[in-house]
Amino acid sequence: MSTIAASATIHPMAVVEDGAVIGENVKIGPFCHVGPRVVLGDNTEMLPHSIVSGITTLGKGCRIFPMAVIGGDPQSVHHGGEDTTLTVGDNCTMREGVTINTGTADFGGKTIVGSNNLFLANSHIAHDCRVGDHVIMSNNVMLAGHVTIEDRVILGGGSAVHQFTRVGRHAFVGGLSAVSYDVIPYGMLNGNPGLLGGLNVVGMTRAGVDRATIHIVRRAYKAIFETEGNLRDNAAAIRAEFADCEQVVQILDFIAAESDRALSSPTRGQKG
Structure with a gap:
């Protein structure tokens, strides 16, 4: 009844x-x-x-x-x-x-x-x-x-997320993007194939993250994605240095977690 x-x-x-x-x-x-x-x-x-x-x-x-x-x-x-x-x-x-x-x-x-x-x-x-x-x-x-979509993610129109993929908190995915690999928290991904294009600074600002903290997260991002070597090894290597920054720790924890998919990066999946 x-x-x-x-x-x-x-x-x-x-x-x-x-x-x-x-x-x-x-x-x-x-x-x-x-x-x-x-x-x-x-x-x-x-x-x-x-x-x-x-x-x-x-x-x-x-x-x-x-x-x-x-x-x-x-x-x-x-x-x-x-x-x-x-x-x-x-x-x-x-x-x-x-x-x-x-x-x-x-x-x-x-x-x-x-x-x-x-x-x-x-x-x-x-x-x-x-x-x-x-x-x-x-x-x-x-x-x-x-698929796992964490808090406060924005997915632009027509974007598609591959099965078992994770998109971290406060990430932004541009319209018509193909999300084939995990997107870090606060990341910004665009294109097909989807390439990581930096940090969602606008989203971070709207969330109340101050400018000094954004600069810290940018330094961590560069150390992970713009340094030679394996991305996960790069992330593990900087954990102690950035242990006091909540946003960086969220990124590092996301990278360290088990996943069925590789990490999106500025080059992974790039054609040509």
Whole structure:
């Protein structure tokens, strides 16, 4: 049996299947469809022709625009119809045509999206992705399966992220870029193939990082990417020198972590 809060508003031409849980002040417009294992948090709004299906939980204050499909089955040949889940945090906006899939059983069965995110029209989050908080995905951004997007990343329109790739916090990916390798925190990547073009100084400034700290991070960046030798060895070699800078430590920890992908750099994948 469904649990529907008395304050919820459901249009008579919407379909809310038996078993759904509908929170306080939820608004569900005409021609919407809510599956039987869906939980909609308080103050969430579904605009006409939007769908939430699967074993999907949305937090408070989310907005889902027309033709978005949230909680659809994973687009994977390995998916055999197993019960897998999607969890979305609070205050996420999913614009027209956004698709977010549940996980796959072989990899834990969970797609997890944080809070305060903005997903613009026709952007896609595939199975088993991990998306942090305050992320902006512009129109037509595509995340393949198992991608990790950390907090406050901005992905420009039409960019595509290869499966199992990580994009570090506060990174910026330019429009139409092909993200084939991990992007360090505070990095800026552009092009196809995507090349690391330095630091997202604008993003760092907006985040309240002072000029002196930005200069420290720039020195660390040069030591890692503009010095001869292996990038991971270069990063390990400077850890003691930059141990007091939080932003540099975040970069070094990101580089040191295990990953299925190599690191983006100013030259990796460059043609010619």
